[in-house]
Structures are given as C-alpha cells and as structure tokens.
Amino acid sequence: MAPRKQDAGTRSQDTRLIRAGQALEPLARTVGPPIQKGSTVLLPNAASLYDDANYLTYGRQGLAAQTALQDALAELEHAQGVTLYPSGVAALSGALLAVLKAGDEILVTDVAYKPTRRFCDHMLKRFGVRPTYFDPRTPPETLVGEASPATRLILMESPGSLSFEMQDMARVAELARARDILTVADNTWSAGYLMKPLDHGIDIALQALTKYVGGHSDVFMGSAAAAEPKLVRALSDGVLHMGWAVPGEDAYQMLRGLRTLPTRLARHGQSGLTIAAWLREHPMVAEVLHPALPGARGHDLWKRDYIGACGLFGFILKPGPKAAVDAFLDELELFGLGFSWGGFESLAIACDHQLTTRKLLRQYEGPLIRLHIGLEDPADLIADLARGLDVYAARRG
Ligand SMILES: Cc1ncc(COP(=O)(O)O)c(C=O)c1O
Structure with a gap:
C-alpha cells in the first residue's frame, strides 16, 4: 500500500512558509503581461523534466x-x-x-x-x-x-x-x-x-x-x-x-514604451525638422546633417525608404576653436549634455573628439554637434539654441 501523503496542517511553520503564497491561478487579466520573476520553472511531472520541446x-x-x-x-x-x-x-x-x-x-x-x-x-x-x-x-x-x-x-x-x-x-x-x-x-x-x-x-x-x-x-x-x-x-x-x-x-x-512609440516619434520627428530648418538659416551654422530635411545630404534615400524621422540629427558649426564650442554647449539650459538619445529630453554633444576613432570620415568643415530633440516645446528649444549660438559667435573671435 502506498504511504499516505502528510496532512499539510501537520507540517512545521518553516515548511508552511516556504509553500504559502504561491501565485493565484488563473491570474487576473491585466492590460499588460504579468512580470514573472523566476529562474526555477516548476514542471508538472517527472516526464516533462527533459521534455524541452513541450x-x-x-x-x-x-x-x-x-x-x-x-x-x-x-x-x-x-x-x-x-x-x-x-x-x-x-x-x-x-x-x-x-x-x-x-x-x-x-x-x-x-x-x-x-x-x-x-x-x-x-x-x-x-x-x-x-x-x-x-x-x-x-x-x-x-x-x-x-x-x-x-x-x-x-x-x-x-x-x-x-x-x-x-x-x-x-x-x-x-x-x-x-x-x-x-x-x-x-x-x-x-x-x-x-x-x-x-x-x-x-x-x-x-x-x-x-x-x-x-x-x-x-x-x-x-x-x-x-x-x-x-x-x-x-x-x-x-x-x-x-x-x-x-x-x-x-x-x-x-x-509599455512600444505602445506610445508612434506618438512620441511623430513629435520628436516634427520638432527635430522644425529646429533643423531653423538651424540651417543661422549664420553660425555651416550645414545641417538631417536626411529628412529637404535638400540635405541623403534626403533622396531617406524619402525612398523611410516614413518619418526621429529627433536625432547633427549640424556643423562655422569653424571655431574648441573653447567656443564648449561655451556654446555650456550656455544651453534645456539641452542636457549627455551621450544618449531617444528619451523624452533634449540632449547635445560635441562630436569631434569621437571622430578621431574613425578610419576614414574624421573631419568636417567645422565643429560637429549632435542634438537629440526631446518632447519639449520646439520654440523653447530654439530660443535656447539661439542664446548658445550668440555665445559661440562672440567667442569664436
Ligand atoms: C546607433 C546605436 N546603436 C547601439 C547603441 C547601444 O545601445 P546601448 O546603450 O543599449 O548598449 C547606441 C547607443 O548610443 C547607438 O547610438
């Protein structure tokens, strides 16, 4: 005769604490998936232990x-x-x-x-x-x-x-x-x-x-x-x-990010193009590097293959010393100085230091700046850039 299973009520407190509070089954159906934390996955029976296919x-x-x-x-x-x-x-x-x-x-x-x-x-x-x-x-x-x-x-x-x-x-x-x-x-x-x-x-x-x-x-x-x-x-x-x-x-x-990706990208892209177009007209800017901007380098390929733009692009300043570039960046209040992009916030970096690690495309007409245009109001971002570029103009001598 098979031995009787132990009555759960007679087990010690230590054991009962290990077994208590297991996940509810079935789980309530929330909009997003459950977040499971688990290295161990419990299998229903011995036969399934080595049944990776199922x-x-x-x-x-x-x-x-x-x-x-x-x-x-x-x-x-x-x-x-x-x-x-x-x-x-x-x-x-x-x-x-x-x-x-x-x-x-x-x-x-x-x-x-x-x-x-x-x-x-x-x-x-x-x-x-x-x-x-x-x-x-x-x-x-x-x-x-x-x-x-x-x-x-x-x-x-x-x-x-x-x-x-x-x-x-x-x-x-x-x-x-x-x-x-x-x-x-x-x-x-x-x-x-x-x-x-x-x-x-x-x-x-x-x-x-x-x-x-x-x-x-x-x-x-x-x-x-x-x-x-x-x-x-x-x-x-x-x-x-x-x-x-x-x-x-x-x-x-x-x-969760994926759900709002199209909406955020539309805003990043539109604000980015507004600011790129403004920069192109600025006397301190030699060239704007934004393939979605009509007339910019690479625009034809962009038009053929892309349905929109994100908020990341570059521009080349009229030639000036590094100290003037640093003064421009330090003047910015709404653009954080940081290497990442894709978030809700605007960021700026100077790129020339990084270009030295390349083999071929190491030099442009003037200092290269990369901007990430966040979800702020583009008019405020333009005002911030305008102040920074005034400082650049004054410092480049
Ligand atoms: C084009 C590109 N690919 C890949 C990465 C790397 O991503 P992660 O920071 O998640 O490693 C970055 C990060 O800046 C990037 O700009």
Whole structure:
C-alpha cells in the first residue's frame, strides 16, 4: 500500500512558509503581461523534466513579459523572430557572434556607433574575424563587388552615428545576397518603426531598445530581428549559448514604451525638422546633417525608404576653436549634455573628439554637434539654441 501523503496542517511553520503564497491561478487579466520573476520553472511531472520541446524548463528565456515583448517586436520589425539582449551593444555583439566564425572577414561602416567598432577591433579580431571599414558613400556595386571571398557579413548603420550619412542598404543587401554575404543593420535611428530593414532584404535588423522604444532614458535592452527561420534559430541559439537573459521588469517597461512609440516619434520627428530648418538659416551654422530635411545630404534615400524621422540629427558649426564650442554647449539650459538619445529630453554633444576613432570620415568643415530633440516645446528649444549660438559667435573671435 502506498504511504499516505502528510496532512499539510501537520507540517512545521518553516515548511508552511516556504509553500504559502504561491501565485493565484488563473491570474487576473491585466492590460499588460504579468512580470514573472523566476529562474526555477516548476514542471508538472517527472516526464516533462527533459521534455524541452513541450515545456519551458528554465526561466532564462520564455517568461511572460519577455515573450510578449518578443512577439510585439516581431510585429514591429516584420520579423519571424526577435531575440532580446541586455543592451544595444550586447545585441550587436550577440548577433555577430551568433553567425561568424574564425577566418571570416566583415565589412563595417566607418560611421558605426563607436562601441560597435570597439567590439569589432577588440573582440572579433581576437577570435580570428577581420573587420575592414568602408565609407558609407561607396557605391553598393563597388562595396560588394570588391568584397574578398572570405567576406561573410556587411554591417551597416544608416543614417550613420554622429554624421548621419545615408547608405543604400537595400541595394547592398540585394547584391550581398547574390554573393551569400549576410547583411546586418543597426536600425536604432528608426526604432524599427520609420524603416523596416527586413522588408528591404537585410538579414538582421538590430536596435538599441534603450533609445526610442524605452523612451525614458532609464532601461537598457537590445534586440535582433530576422525573417529567415535559420537565422532566427542561429540568433536564439546564440543567446542560449551566451547565457544571456533580460529581467521581466525591463521587458515590461519596453513593452509599455512600444505602445506610445508612434506618438512620441511623430513629435520628436516634427520638432527635430522644425529646429533643423531653423538651424540651417543661422549664420553660425555651416550645414545641417538631417536626411529628412529637404535638400540635405541623403534626403533622396531617406524619402525612398523611410516614413518619418526621429529627433536625432547633427549640424556643423562655422569653424571655431574648441573653447567656443564648449561655451556654446555650456550656455544651453534645456539641452542636457549627455551621450544618449531617444528619451523624452533634449540632449547635445560635441562630436569631434569621437571622430578621431574613425578610419576614414574624421573631419568636417567645422565643429560637429549632435542634438537629440526631446518632447519639449520646439520654440523653447530654439530660443535656447539661439542664446548658445550668440555665445559661440562672440567667442569664436
Ligand atoms: C546607433 C546605436 N546603436 C547601439 C547603441 C547601444 O545601445 P546601448 O546603450 O543599449 O548598449 C547606441 C547607443 O548610443 C547607438 O547610438
């Protein structure tokens, strides 16, 4: 005869405290998904312990908020699958490590986000992958045509970091596919909303969700999206092998950000264009680098592939010393001085120091400034910039 199960009431207080207060079942249906916190996942019976095909067996992947975010991002990116990473840089490194091997060569845009270059130069090289940097204005036929037989992947970022050069990513993807070369786009500028790389034949679309999807400058996360089932599998195996996980709270925050992404982007984009147009007329400004601004460099490509703009762009000041640039930035009250973007707040940085890490595009006509236009009233932001530029004019001598 089987031994009788112990009556729960006779167990000690210590045991009862361990078992008390388990989650309600079924859970109340809230608008957002539940935030589950769990490394351990309880399985219903012994047979399911090693049944990975039918059961979630461990909490690093597959919990409710994270899965809901992946589904929503797949919708946003027109993807078959999306993998999540603890930051935008982790999405970049994770995606590349998932598809590259020793002996591969890769072509990387010279205007990539600086930590992208750092990863390629410091990590990939150690593992036998050789990066070569290209000018994003290189015609796609030349870029792909001159790629060596060992070239496995082309990494693009358009518009480019800091200087906003546009690249015909669709044409590069078309030519690269014919040569069996993978294409990857860091699409953070468009937040997966203004332009959809996968629809243009690019193999992997990356973004730092930290920026516009989060939208409040307080959570890190990155994503990699793919349409091809084999690539989706390679990316998710990569996450599995690297042991990465993102917390449910952060996934929930990202999902919340996603709900208001179109509304916020419309405002960022419109205010950005208003301010870019104002800057273009200012006597202290040599050029505005904003592909959505009619007449600006890269505008034709932007018009072909994008449905709008975000709030990030650059401008070149008339030549002046660093002290005058610093005085301009220090005069700003509504623009914080900070390296990020995509949040509700306006930010400004000087870029020349960072340009020195590039190989090719290192110099512009004058000092390069990057602005992120937040959700403040654009008239107030213009007044702030006007005061700053007056100081610049006075200090440049
Ligand atoms: C274009 C671009 N890609 C990726 C990242 C990295 O994102 P994270 O800060 O989440 O690592 C950034 C951050 O500034 C970025 O500007």
